Amino acid sequence: MLVLEGAPALLGAVMCFLYLADRPKDAKWLKPDERDWLLAELEEDKKARPSVKHIGTFKVLASPKVLYLSFIYFVYQCGSLGVGYWMPQIIKGFSTKISHTEIGLIAMIPYIFATGVMVLWSRSSDRRSERRLHSAIPLAVAAAALFGAGITTNPYVSISMISLSLAGLYAFKSPFWALPTLFLSRSSAAVSIAVINSIGNLGGFVGPFAIGYIKGQGGSSTTGLLFLSGLLVVSFLMTILIRIKEHVSEVSEVEAVPSSKNA
DSSP: OHHHHHHHHHHHHHHHHHHOOSSGGGOTTSOHHHHHHHHHHHHHHHHHOTTOBOOOHHHHHHOHHHHHHHHHHHHHHHHHHHHHHHHHHHHHTTOTTOOHHHHHHHHHHHHHHHHHHHHHHHHHHHHHTOOHHHHHHHHHHHHHHHHHHHHOOOHHHHHHHHHHHHHHHHHHHHHHHHGGGGTBOHHHHHHHHHHHHHHHTTHHHHHHHHHHHHHHTTOOHHHHHHHHHHHHHHHHHHHHHOOOOOSOOHHHHHHHHHHHHHO
């Protein structure tokens, strides 16, 4: 099973290495007019974001903002994967009469709901050109919902709260991954995303391990959910307090016009 799961990734890696180009101008599979249009769009995007910086790979690794975002994502992953891995056990705790098939069907509900919310929330972020609050608010919702799931004993309320928490966790993703592009050039942001993802994914071990440890010490999944809720509160506070310039100032736009006319 592990070989079957890993084989597509290896095949994809070989295909990416052989066929993907580093820059649009080197992409042979683009038509000349498509290439020119894409290069023009990238140039316009660069002019529209004068405050971003291009820094080297090693400087990205040591960037305080990148490390700050990495920790936010680490805490987020603790909560997100902690809920995902232990959801079957949480659902099983609702009743001893639930079969494995029924557990699987019930577990589908939160993810279907979360997917829909994620798409709608991402569109809202794009429409308003706002990222920070669109990243922070879902974390607050997820934290509150996990807290509610932890303290309630009604199975219907519990699955509703878990669905709401997953919706918040999923909705967080798209706006969050746009944050590095607000202060770094596209190429530097690509490196930062890799760094954030690498460090943050360590939370995928910590979250499930924490719930398993708590349950093993005689606690219940309720205690684990409350613990994850607390972690998401920390992640929410860090996100809401981050200082990132999200919009091009009017001064920058005014200064850019005379310079182009004088040229």
